[in-house]
Amino acid sequence: MSQIKCVIFDWAGTTVDFGSLDPVMAFQAAFEKAGIPVSSAAIRQDMGIEKHEHIAQLCQQPAIQTAWQTRYHRLPTIEDQQTLFNDFETALLKRLSEQTQLTPFVLETQANLRQQHIQIATTTGYTRPMLTLVAQQAAKLGYQPDLMCSKEDVAQGRPSPAMINHIRQTLQLPDSQAVIKVGDTVVDMLEGQNAGVITVGVLESSSLVGLSVDELAALSPDQRTALLDQAKQTLLANGADAVILNLSELAPLIASYQNTAVQEGQ
Numbered sequence: 001m002s003q004i005k006c007v008i009f010d011w012a013g014t015t016v017d018f019g020s021l022d023p024v025m026a027f028q029a030a031f032e033k034a035g036i037p038v039s040s041a042a043i044r045q046d047m048g049i050e051k052h053e054h055i056a057q058l059c060q061q062p063a064i065q066t067a068w069q070t071r072y073h074r075l076p077t078i079e080d081q082q083t084l085f086n087d088f089e090t091a092l093l094k095r096l097s098e099q100t101q102l103t104p105f106v107l108e109t110q111a112n113l114r115q116q117h118i119q120i121a122t123t124t125g126y127t128r129p130m131l132t133l134v135a136q137q138a139a140k141l142g143y144q145p146d147l148m149c150s151k152e153d154v155a156q157g158r159p160s161p162a163m164i165n166h167i168r169q170t171l172q173l174p175d176s177q178a179v180i181k182v183g184d185t186v187v188d189m190l191e192g193q194n195a196g197v198i199t200v201g202v203l204e205s206s207s208l209v210g211l212s213v214d215e216l217a218a219l220s221p222d223q224r225t226a227l228l229d230q231a232k233q234t235l236l237a238n239g240a241d242a243v244i245l246n247l248s249e250l251a252p253l254i255a256s257y258q259n260t261a262v263q264e265g266q
Contacts (some may be wrong), residue, residue: 006100050157100137161195201235
């Protein structure tokens with residue numbers, strides 16, 4: 001075990017947008033404009049990948065192809081996908097500009113990492129314009145990562161390790177085990193494992209749970225436990241080294257890694 005030098009966070013569902021609701025609603029708005037209904041479950045299947053790719057994946061889903069064929073008497077074209085992306089981007093940027101909120105314990109986590117001189121970076125499925133806006137809004141609320149990466153910076157989007165590798169190279173972090181990736185989706189877990197870094201899943205705010213703060217609080221204890229356990233098992237099955245309820249549990253987890261590194265003489 002190595003001393004932790006950097007934590008790489010996801011954005012929606014991890015550090016902003018509890019429940020990862022903004023992209024879901026923006027995707028639904030884009031498809032509804034085209035007259036095609038799409039469920040949140042269908043959208044969340046590929047949550048975390050780059051958004052052009054996400055729309056292409058949605059357009060391959062049988063239910064969407066059937067609905068498109070019924071309405072337009074053909075399957076969606078590349079031009080249709082670009083129109084959907086443009087409408088998605090418009091809807092998402094509007095939501096990001098009007099209602100970006102940090103998830104619980106982000107600022108406390110940032111302060112803890114700064115105190116330990118641990119660098120903070122991010123990867124995302126957002127395009128650069130989306131990332132720029134959400135970062136600007138988050139900065140107004142006090143969250144300011146040291147380095148932010150999007151697919152435009154590298155050759156491949158997630159779950160490729162390219163963004164994490166770019167961050168490690170930029171911040172001069174040769175030891176992959178000195179880096180933690182924190183995210184809320186299957187794609188985040190695969191990205192972290194593909195990069196060979198410590199990979200941590202977040203539950204309560206995650207896309208896998210997919211509920212707002214109020215919706216989660218309204219569940220009965222048994223419902224909440226069952227939903228969180230299902231999400232936990234999904235994250236573990238896809239490569240999570242550890243799973244935390246929320247970011248308040250990240251500091252103790254890092255402390256345990258640091259203590260192990262000290263004991264091992266790293």
